[in-house]
Amino acid sequence: MxxxxxxxxxxxxxxxxxxxxxxxxxxxxxxxxxxxxxxxxxxxxxxxxxxxxxxxxxxxxxxxxxxxxxxxxxxxxxxKGLGASYAVCTTLADHLDMPPPLDFTAFSQPRIRKAIAAITLVTASDGNHGAAVAWMAAQLGCRSKVLLPRGTITARLDAIRTFGGQAIVIDGNYDDAVRRAARQADDQGHFLIQDTAWEGYEAIPxxxxxxxxxxxxxxxxxxxxxxxxxxxxxxxxxxxxxxxxxxxxxxxxxxxxxxxxxxxxxxxxxxxxxxxxxxxxxxxxxxxxxxxxxxxxxxxxxxxxxxxxxxxxxxxxxxxxxxxxxxxxxxxxxxxxxxxxxxxxxxxxxxxxxxxxxxxxxxxxxxxxxxxxxxxxxxxxxxxxxxxxxxxxxxxxxxxxxxxxx
Ligand SMILES: Cc1ncc(COP(=O)(O)O)c(C=O)c1O
The missing domain is CATH 3.40.50.1100 (Rossmann fold)
Incomplete structure (x- = not known):
């Protein structure tokens, strides 16, 4: 058949x-x-x-x-960079009380860069969204951590590490990685930049x-x-x-x-x-x-x-x-x-x-x-x-x- x-x-x-x-x-x-x-x-x-x-x-x-x-x-x-750039910049602009309109060049002010340097972005990803978050973090001067499912290929890890992101492969699938990233954000005070939403986590997605x-x-x-x-x-x-x-x-x-x-x-x-x-x-x-x-x-x-x-x-x-x-x-x-x-x-x-x-x-x-x-x-x-x-x-x-x- x-x-x-x-x-x-x-x-x-x-x-x-x-x-x-x-x-x-x-x-x-x-x-x-x-x-x-x-x-x-x-x-x-x-x-x-x-x-x-x-x-x-x-x-x-x-x-x-x-x-x-x-x-x-x-x-x-x-x-994926389209979503990560807009979500990261709006989130940080809110956090730092930056006046509208949202403009990427405003993030190069020394006061803003200093505040951003203390921030870590975390996300779960199959690869592409994680690379996009790490890319944004590198441009803004903050840290990034990406949790990936078991079996993720080296090329996808490398794409994240190229931007200075920490790539961590977990023992679980994509949906497990999402739950783990959310927990880490809560426990360690990181900013969760996730592209999937659940009750109580809707604004960033x-x-x-x-x-x-x-x-x-x-x-x-x-x-x-x-x-x-x-x-x-x-x-x-x-x-x-x-x-x-x-x-x-x-x-x-x-x-x-x-x-x-x-x-x-x-x-x-x-x-x-x-x-x-x-x-x-x-x-x-x-x-x-x-x-x-x-x-x-x-x-x-x-x-x-x-x-x-x-x-x-x-x-x-x-x-x-x-x-x-x-x-x-x-x-x-x-x-x-x-x-x-x-x-x-x-x-x-x-x-x-x-x-x-x-x-x-x-x-x-x-x-x-x-x-x-x-x-x-x-x-x-x-x-x-x-x-x-x-x-x-x-x-x-x-x-x-x-x-x-x-
Ligand atoms: C290349 C590519 N295409 C499509 C998708 C699907 O996007 P979404 O998860 O928003 O449905 C993804 C998600 O990671 C992706 O990396």
């Missing part, structure tokens, strides 16, 4: 009127502009490229495809989600007059997907593009919970063994769950094969599409789209989502080759088969 690579749940409720409206005001247009102005004050801020994949669109029989390439974000190789809004705001500005019809977004705890979903609700209401949430099959808590009726969260426990390290989260962030279960149009549970297929597609495109380096989490959006358009098993899902010649699809590629050895092996295997055009 053929392996099922993708399971899809269509959320029919997403387009139905409903009295419950989860909190999305954090993504209101004027707030987005305030956040973007802050990002502009960071010395290395540049919008990441938005690349049109016209040949891939022709091959798949859809109108147009664009991919937002977050491997170019702040030299961090992933999108919301600021992280707000930081991510810049990604979509940039992409839509780069698309000019065209509004995508569909977004394909990878999902771990769901902070990124929920942030983009909130943006769409706040800016476009009922006219918003459809959003497809993509999880790793080994950690598909949103997909499972939605299949079971969407009333309660069904966590995924255990090793969460997937090559998509950033998606290896078995418990959603609470606001992410509330937003996505109400508004997201579909939930996909994708096997690692689709991430690998996406990596190869992007590395070896059909000319004239340019090659793009995307790691596992980044490439799974492309792998899923290709599979949905080309497999017989996904005909219903395709129809339900209205994917076809009129579709204008925005793929979010959230990272570059953050595991360089695995990237080389995945892409080289394809090359050795002689199947590439390069």
């Amino acid at each position: 053929a392996t099922i690579l993708l399971n899809l749940f269509d959320n029919l409720r997403a387009r139905q009127p409903s009295p419950d409206a989860p909190h999305t005001a954090f993504a209101a247009p004027e707030t987005v502009q305030h956040i973007r102005r802050f990002h502009h004050t960071l010395p290395t801020y540049r919008p990441t490229p938005l690349i049109a994949l016209d040949q891939l669109a022709r091959t798949l029989g859809v109108g147009r495809i664009w991919i937002k390439d977050e491997s170019k974000r702040f030299d961090l190789n992933a999108f 919301e600021r992280i989600m707000q930081g991510y809004l810049t990604l979509l705001d940039e992409a839509l500005a780069q698309m000019g007059d065209t509004l995508p019809t569909h977004l394909f977004v990878p999902c771990g705890v769901g902070a990124l997907a929920a942030s983009l979903q909130a943006y769409l609700v706040e800016h476009f209401a009922d006219q918003r593009p459809r959003l497809v949430v993509i999880e790793a099959a080994a950690a598909d808590c949103y997909y499972r919970s939605m299949r079971a009726g969407g009333r309660e969260i069904i966590p995924v426990k255990g090793e969460l063994a997937t090559r998509m390290a950033g998606l290896a989260c078995g418990e959603p962030t609470r606001p992410g769950w509330e937003i996505l279960r109400r508004y997201a149009d579909a939930f996909a549970s994708a096997r690692d094969d689709l991430a690998e297929a996406g990596m190869r597609r992007l590395a070896f495109p059909h000319p004239p599409d340019p090659p793009i380096e995307a790691g596992e989490c980044g490439a799974v959006s492309t792998g899923c789209l290709c599979h949905m358009m080309q497999s017989e098993t996904t005909q219903d899902g395709r129809k339900q989502l209205g994917l076809g010649p009129e579709s204008h699809i925005l793929l979010i590629s959230t990272e570059g080759a953050t595991d360089p050895d695995a990237y080389r092996k995945t892409v080289r295997r394809f090359n050795d088969n002689g199947s590439t055009g390069r």
